[in-house]
Amino acid sequence: MGELSTLFAPQRVAVVGASEETGTVGYAITSNLLAEFEGETVAVNPNQEEVLGLDCHDSLTDLENVDVAIVVVPATVAVDVVRDAARAGIENVVVVTAGFSEAGSDGSAREAELVEIATEHDLNVVGPNSLGVMSTGVGMNATFGPRTATPGTISFMSQSGAFITAVLDWAGDREIGFRDIVSLGNKAVLDESDFVREWGDDPETDVILGYLEDVADGREFIEAAREVTRETPIVTVKSGRTEAGASAAASHTGAIAGSDEAYEAGFKQAGVLRVDTVQELFDFASILDGQPLPDGDGVAIVTNAGGPGVMTTDAVGDAALRLAEFEDETLDRLSEALPSEANIFNPVDVIGDADVERFATAIEIALSDPGVGMAVVLACPTATLSFEALADETVRLQAEYATPVAATLMGGSGTDAAAATLREAGIPTYFDPARAVRSLDALREYAAIRDHDPVEPTTFDVEYDRAREILTSAVERGRTHLGVESMDLLDAYGISTPQGEVVDSPGDAERVAREIGGEVVMKIVSPDISHKSDIGGVEVGVPQEAVRDTYEDIVVRARNYQPDGSIVGVQIQEMVDLDEGTETIIGVSRDPQFGPLVMFGLGGIFVEVMEDTAFRVAPVAGSEARAMLGEIKSAPLLSGARGRTPADRAALVETIQRVSQLVTDFPAITELDINPVVAQPEGATAVDLRLTLDQEKL
Known part of the structure; x- marks a missing residue:
């Protein structure tokens, strides 16, 4: 899209659908502009000769040098008006009209056509379904709200037009002033990231406020906000703190990570101050603006x-x-x-x-x-x-x-x-x-x-081709849920794993156990059994002489629990000393807006009970990974609380980063759990793995 400076500092604004009929949107916007706008207001309405003392024009194509077109005609013709704006060389269009993606399949088709026109002609389009825009710098109130903002240095965007009208009424009584205001509407073309960048470059904007119901592109928003917040604070209310969709998740991480965790992590990484209430939004804005x-x-x-x-x-x-x-x-x-x-x-x-x-x-x-x-x-x-x-x-x-x-x-x-x-x-x-x-x-x-000086994520030297071959092979076999049989995937990315192998016979179990030496861990390998410990599918400290019988016992238990389930075999694994380590979890779920969301927390069998976790959006830098270790309530356990041996925090930080790189490199990994990752005095070892693949993304 083009520059937005003329959107907020226009010299000539055209209202398409201007009206003299009180109570209509066309009347409200035209009269609001005529009240204080320092530039010229132009009325466009082929059915009127004059509106509020302005000569009416039939079409935008009849006009020259229009900076902003405000579209308030019915949805069925609004797209044609936007096309006329492109033909007339107008850079900025505000589509107030509703009846687009919020109104079913026909509306969605109209919105797609609008986006196509904007992309083809490099148009800045606000909306559709927008209250409009304001800029006190030029006295422009191009909205159908009842009150104009008091001048100030706060710029404000909102996905709710009603929220803007309420805020203006409330803030006006308290002498809280604004620079620019935009009602985002459906965000078909311009979204919050565009306005963050615009106001970050505006020397007259001291604070950016937002009411957001979602973010169109989480990564783009983090990138934009991270740059802007070095100079200009951003404060947001983000509504919708639910964990919708978590019940359908297959992993520990997916069950814990609701949509709100992604926003919380993303805003934190972007340097955005998130608040819970409108009161806090303006409390923070006032002190950031004045002190x-x-x-x-x-x-x-x-x-x-x-x-x-x-x-x-x-x-x-x-x-x-x-x-x-x-x-x-x-x-x-x-x-x-x-x-x-x-x-x-x-x-x-x-x-x-x-x-x-x-x-x-x-x-x-x-x-x-x-x-x-x-x-x-x-x-x-x-x-x-x-x-x-x-x-x-x-x-x-x-x-x-x-x-x-x-x-x-x-x-x-x-x-x-x-x-x-x-x-x-x-x-x-x-x-x-x-x-x-x-x-x-x-x-x-x-x-x-x-x-805080932002640090770029570390890129580790990994065996990418080997990892891709492991995942591709699984997809070719029709496997979308993988377990410990895919531990080599972690090894390919430099993540420490115990010695081990998946076998499908008691004899091979004995052979692998002899190669490892000493007592071993044995685990059932089945894509249909999530909680292996619950059904007796895990045996720890198995002596060499008991390996064959234990193999048979584990398989029988799995068959009894899931008669029709697929059993790949049994993993024979080197023992990891849990007494000298702390069990943690590193997991990933994929958020629709922000992409891979990395989780760290207390692991083992208590992860879903304790939910003592910290989140970041991948890719995760080293400083962010270190911060995650300190954010969990059980952080003292990693530092040697109650006589425990301190964990190798540097190894955990590196493991988090390597997992972050893995899921960034492979979008096909939609969910992943490494539980536990045993944090030892020296090193961190990934003991168990579960992941889910989207084969269409590989």
């Missing part, structure tokens, strides 16, 4: 109320922040400045009779402490305190020390003037101190994103 990034995670709390101060302290404990520890000099200064009844330790309580001078002195002393990276100024109404004067002092001190500050004014309408003063200076205000702390935590998180 500098912190130098540290130490929070100072200055308050005139002990109880709310404790609440704020609890909120700091709940966040990834810490209560700043004041230096001795700071404590001495606070002791001299405050009455003896005051608390000089963090949280600083100036007590209820404090006037503005005492309050401001405490704020200044706290902000001057080297260990304070950010601060919460929390005030409750008293007869001795002027909120307005406190706001003035807070603004002055925040500017002087360039330390991010969030204010909590716990009052009603008496706080309005003070809140306006703070808001004008970029200091957000909240009634609930927990919101203030969460917003400061968002600053900390974005600062970490800015400081």
Whole structure:
């Protein structure tokens, strides 16, 4: 698609379907444009001679130098209008009209034709089924919403047009301003990645917000957002946290990984701040838009109320922040400045009779402490305190020390003037101190994103042709579910596996066991039996003399459990010392938007019970793999908790990366479980394997 600059800064906008009939979309968009748009509005409607004082044109092909065409005609003719726009040399088309892919097979056919036209003529198409677009930079409200945005530096995209109208009404009352707004609609041509890139290049956009129901191309979004978030924060609400489809999954990973895990992992890798509520969306936007990034995670709390101060302290404990520890000099200064009844330790309580001078002195002393990276100024109404004067002092001190500050004014309408003063200076205000702390935590998180230097995934030297031959051979035999008989696949990608072989007779079992030496592990190999341990299909520590009988016993149990099941044989495998290792799992499921999703967690038989897991979208870089190890609740087990021998974390990190490369190289692998991967003091060994193939992708 072409550049989007003229979409948000047009000089001439044509409304196709302009109308004088109140209550129609054509009327609303035309009148909205005429209200404040700095450029020229052109009406197109072959059935009218004039609309709202504008001469009407029959077709876009009658016009020249139109930057944006807004299409509000019925769906049956909308595609023809888009084709006319292409003939007229118009770069940007906003299709407000509904009745496309959201409306059945006929609509989907229309949408496919629209995409074909856009691709052929390099058109920027917003929608269809869109509320429209806004840009306060040129006074353009090309939507049929009832309210125009207040000017500001936040750019906002949404898949829900109704959400935009609600947000504009809510934000307008709170003086939250916007730069550009786009209703994405069906995202037939332009999607969230296009607007992320556009606003990332826009010097007038300080924060990008989004309400997303899905992402059209997960990898593209990660690439776009990762680049943009180095300079511009992105905050999103992603609706739909269900695990739809997980019940149909064949592997542990597929059963655990719902669609939301892919979004969570993808957003994390892209540097996108994800929030759960609209309140948080704008809390975070306000502080990211108005405050500098912190130098540290130490929070100072200055308050005139002990109880709310404790609440704020609890909120700091709940966040990834810490209560700043004041230096001795700071404590001495606070002791001299405050009455003896005051608390000089963090949280600083100036007590209820404090006037503005005492309050401001405490704020200044706290902000001057080297260990304070950010601060919460929390005030409750008293007869001795002027909120307005406190706001003035807070603004002055925040500017002087360039330390991010969030204010909590716990009052009603008496706080309005003070809140306006703070808001004008970029200091957000909240009634609930927990919101203030969460917003400061968002600053900390974005600062970490800015400081993080993205590392490209490592490409290992692997035996690709050997791995492809293993998978191709399986498909040729009609096999789409593979197990331990395919352990050579892991070996081809440099993943450590125990010595072993799959055999189909007691005699061969004895032979392989002798070659391995000592006690062995024996496992039934059957694509029809998922949980081998549950049916007695696994025997551990089998001595050489018992191998033949154990082979017969395992096969009989499998036959009794699944009489019609396919039994490939029994795997004879070298023993891995579990007492000196920690059982983990590395798995992969394939997400429709983001592609292969790599999972790491506590393994063995408890994986589905514990669900102690971390996810990343492949390909996974080394730094991301290391972060996955630290994100699981059982991470201390890997570091030697309770006297355990520390696991070889570097080996686990490399194994995760090699698995990531494997599933990236072979899209035919739709699900994969390596469970357990035994993390030993030296090395990590893959003991068991299950994978599912899509033979059409090989």
